[in-house]
Amino acid sequence: MRLLNGKQGLRRSQFAKELKGADLERVLIIPIDASKVVQKAMILNYFGDVVHTPFAFMVSQTGMKSLIQKVEEAKQACQAERIFVGIEATGHYYEDIVRILTTEGFSVHIINPASTHEERKQHLTYTKTDDIDLYLIAEALVGNKATNAKISAGEYRQLQNLTRARRSEINKRSRIKTEIRTHHDHIWREYQGYSILEEGKIKTTKIFSDFWGKSSLYILAHSPHASQILELGEMGLKRISKEHNLKIRNTSIKKLLFAAHESVSKPVDDLSSEFFLLKQKLKDYEWHTQSIQTYEKEIERILVNTNGLLLLTVPGIGVVTAAEIYCEMGDLTHYTSANQLIKKAGTNPVIKQSGKEEGYRGRISKQGNANLRRAVYTAGKSLSVHNEALKPFYTRLKEKGKKSGSIYIAMGNKFLKIAFSMLKNRKPFKWNNSTFNYKEEVFKKLSLPIAA
Numbered sequence: 512m513r514l515l516n517g518k519q520g521l522r523r524s525q526f527a528k529e530l531k532g533a534d535l536e537r538v539l540i541i542p543i544d545a546s547k548v549v550q551k552a553m554i555l556n557y558f559g560d561v562v563h564t565p566f567a568f569m570v571s572q573t574g575m576k577s578l579i580q581k582v583e584e585a586k587q588a589c590q591a592e593r594i595f596v597g598i599e600a601t602g603h604y605y606e607d608i609v610r611i612l613t614t615e616g617f618s619v620h621i622i623n624p625a626s627t628h629e630e631r632k633q634h635l636t637y638t639k640t641d642d643i644d645l646y647l648i649a650e651a652l653v654g655n656k657a658t659n660a661k662i663s664a665g666e667y668r669q670l671q672n673l674t675r676a677r678r679s680e681i682n683k684r685s686r687i688k689t690e691i692r693t694h695h696d697h698i699w700r701e702y703q704g705y706s707i708l709e710e711g712k713i714k715t716t717k718i719f720s721d722f723w724g725k726s727s728l729y730i731l732a733h734s735p736h737a738s739q740i741l742e743l744g745e746m747g748l749k750r751i752s753k754e755h756n757l758k759i760r761n762t763s764i765k766k767l768l769f770a771a772h773e774s775v776s777k778p779v780d781d782l783s784s785e786f787f788l789l790k791q792k793l794k795d796y797e798w799h800t801q802s803i804q805t806y807e808k809e810i811e812r813i814l815v816n817t818n819g820l821l822l823l824t825v826p827g828i829g830v831v832t833a834a835e836i837y838c839e840m841g842d843l844t845h846y847t848s849a850n851q852l853i854k855k856a857g858t859n860p861v862i863k864q865s866g867k868e869e870g871y872r873g874r875i876s877k878q879g880n881a882n883l884r885r886a887v888y889t890a891g892k893s894l895s896v897h898n899e900a901l902k903p904f905y906t907r908l909k910e911k912g913k914k915s916g917s918i919y920i921a922m923g924n925k926f927l928k929i930a931f932s933m934l935k936n937r938k939p940f941k942w943n944n945s946t947f948n949y950k951e952e953v954f955k956k957l958s959l960p961i962a963a
Contacts, residue, residue: 526595526620527655539591541582542648543598545605552578553645554585557653562589565642570604575611582617597622597652599644606662620657622648630654663841666817670810670838674831675882677806684799687792688723691731694789698782699737701770702730718766726757730767732793735786737774740767810834811959822930823956824939824949827897830956832890836930839883849931853924856883875920891923900942901925 530538538557543550550570554563562585568574586594596612596619598605605621612619630647651657663671695702703722706715719727729751734740743751745764752759776782811830814820819837822828828836840852853859857879877884895905895918904925908918933940939949 526652526657529593529595529618533593537590537592539582539585539589539594540649540652541594541596542645542652543596543605543608544644544648545598545601545608547602547604550574550604550608551642551645552581553642553649554582555649556589559646559649559653565645570607575608579612579615594618595620595652597648597657599624599627599648609662620652621662622651622657626651626656663838666813666819667838667841669813670817670819670834671882673806673810673813674835674838677803677810677831678882678885680799680803680806684796684803687796687799691789691792691796692722694785694792695731695735697785698735698789699771699774699776701737701774702735705766705770705773716766718763718770726752726759726763728793729755729757731789735789736779736782737771737776738779740771744768807831808958811957815957815959818934818937820953821933821937821939823953824933825894825898825926825929826900826940826942826947826952827894828890828926829893832886832893835882835886836890836927837934839880839886840927840930840934843931843934846931849928852883852927852931855879856887856924856927857881858884858887858920858924858927887923887927888919889923890926891919891921894922894926895919900940900944900947 535557539562540555540557541552542555543552548569549567551565551567553561553565555561563581566581568578582594585591594617596617598608598619599622601624609619609621627644627647630650662668692703702718704715704717706713708714721727730740733751734743740748745768748759748764748767751757752764779786807830811834814823814830814834814837817837819833822833822837823830840855846852850859854876857877858875861874861876894901901922905918905922908921913921929940932938940952
């Protein structure tokens, strides 16, 4: 059990630690099933005997006082020495209860819904009621499957809210991008890339290297049809490029005109609804892009006032990735090693071993914080390209025949170890390179002024 607790981190072993030395006859367990409207709780002793049958309460001043009063009455009746509250992490509805009970001095432990699901399977019951859920939450708590209640607060909470909101905007914009491509395919399909036959082989050519760049978006908004490009001609395209600082290359202009000549698009008059939908989606795209930029400025404003600023000293780690890693790692006092953080991210390889054989490392577990896991992968991908200090590690993995995805995860895990050490010791990234200056590395990534 100590081995498993060490792998999970200090948070996972907190219940066992608090329980040591207690008279189990005088221990109370209070499982709570949180929901949006009505919460349910019950009071048991350590051995599962019911002290107070399930009861409902509201998350309000009156409701919380009623809950605390019932617990105090049970404490007096049983002469309890220790009280443990177990609450399932349901959405965000459990957070106020945790905050209030923690403030009142209760030992509160958070249960992952996956743990109660596993308890249900072990008991071979597929019936789901609030009362059964309460028993399962109590079982999970007594089985040491909870984490001590340390809800993210302060700078961690702020950055979590902002980085996750930004991620949501990114996902929304991605869907809009797909819709824009679809609508414009109906207007002029060759714009996204045209194909020609050369020596019996099909060769596809893109007009713009970046479909979402300034030049491409301007054409989409103002001249999305092939006939409009032909009407502008080479001189017209050069003129709008100069007037609007689009910097359209001559090669791109030639490709545009060639694709327009080869186009088999419908006439403009037959595409009125497609033009309307494209215009609306381009407005949506612009709105979400500006929103994302606003989020990023606010993320930077908060990050520079935290220890997370140290992560920017690592080449290849930008503001958003640093903020995501920092806030999703959370308070490092809950961990004794970086391996526990890797397990939290779910980027630890699952080891398959039985009998005398050594076993092998399979896929990553994906059992943990999905937001941290995504940030670890992103960091690893960026470091693989932009960090010369870690390039030897990347090269070794490449030479072993590892696939790109596996390398990015390995690089991300290595960065978690580096980040853990940097934040624990409050020291910047070190690299034995005379041209490397960690202050310059930070300043070139920031858009807002900061004191040296």
